[in-house]
Amino acid sequence: MPNPPKTRRIAVLGFRAVGKSSLTVQFVENHFTEAYYPTIENTFTKVLKLRGQEYAMEIIDTAGQDEYSILNQKHSIGIHGYVLVYSITSRTSFEMVKIIREKILNYTGTDWVPTVVVGNKADLSVQRQVSVEDATKLSQEWNCSMVESSAKTNLNIQKIFELVLQEIEKGSAETGGEAKQTNCVIL
Numbered sequence: 561m562p563n564p565p566k567t568r569r570i571a572v573l574g575f576r577a578v579g580k581s582s583l584t585v586q587f588v589e590n591h592f593t594e595a596y597y598p599t600i601e602n603t604f605t606k607v608l609k610l611r612g613q614e615y616a617m618e619i620i621d622t623a624g625q626d627e628y629s630i631l632n633q634k635h636s637i638g639i640h641g642y643v644l645v646y647s648i649t650s651r652t653s654f655e656m657v658k659i660i661r662e663k664i665l666n667y668t669g670t671d672w673v674p675t676v677v678v679g680n681k682a683d684l685s686v687q688r689q690v691s692v693e694d695a696t697k698l699s700q701e702w703n704c705s706m707v708e709s710s711a712k713t714n715l716n717i718q719k720i721f722e723l724v725l726q727e728i729e730k731g732s733a734e735t736g737g738e739a740k741q742t743n744c745v746i747l
């Protein structure tokens with residue numbers, strides 16, 4: 561008998577216009593659009609099979625964050641894993657990933673959450689402002705995964721979501737069983 565699907569809630573966070581919606585839509589619906597429509601919030605679902613296990617993924621595509629945005633509690637309570645997106649063409653968006661992670665850790669009162677750092681717009685390498693080395697260093701510091709992607713060319717898009725599921729499993733292995741839910745809020 562196959563295992564029943566595991567439900568996993570994933571939040572996609574990052575600065576404005578880094579491609580959060582584009583990579584989510586490419587993953588779920590397999591298309592890309594050049595047009596830019598700022599997101600308020602959208603939830604997508606997709607079932608992904610990884611190493612014989614089915615995962616029912618609920619993906620929350622959030623509004624672009626800046627340093628003044630307040631982390632919505634919907635983006636930390638009941639979330640199993642985080643996709644933190646920057647654009648390789650924007651140093652500002654890379655710095656924003658650090659601020660967002662800090663907010664998540666403050667909010668959840670933990671020192672680690674399952675995370676994938678994503679350098680999107682890898683097709684625009686002539687405009688690169690963030691090196692692979694800098695992003696790799698950051699992900700090693702955070703003990704999390706990192707990948708460069710392009711929603712436009714569909715480079716590593718499925719990989720992002722496989723990695724976040726693996727990070728969640730890593731977290732649940734540490735806690736010995738079910739995925740660690742980041743629902744412990746210190747007031």
Ligand SMILES: Nc1nc2c(ncn2[C@@H]2O[C@H](COP(=O)(O)OP(=O)(O)OP(=O)(O)O)[C@@H](O)[C@H]2O)c(=O)[nH]1
Nearest residue numbers: 577578579580581582594596599624681710711712
């Ligand atoms: N060249 C290139 N353009 C991209 C890529 N991903 C997204 N874009 C473009 O970047 C712009 C912003 O993309 P969105 O997916 O709306 O970005 P977002 O992060 O969801 O934006 P907010 O909703 O404002 O936070 C759009 O014009 C996209 O077509 C990519 O991988 N390569």
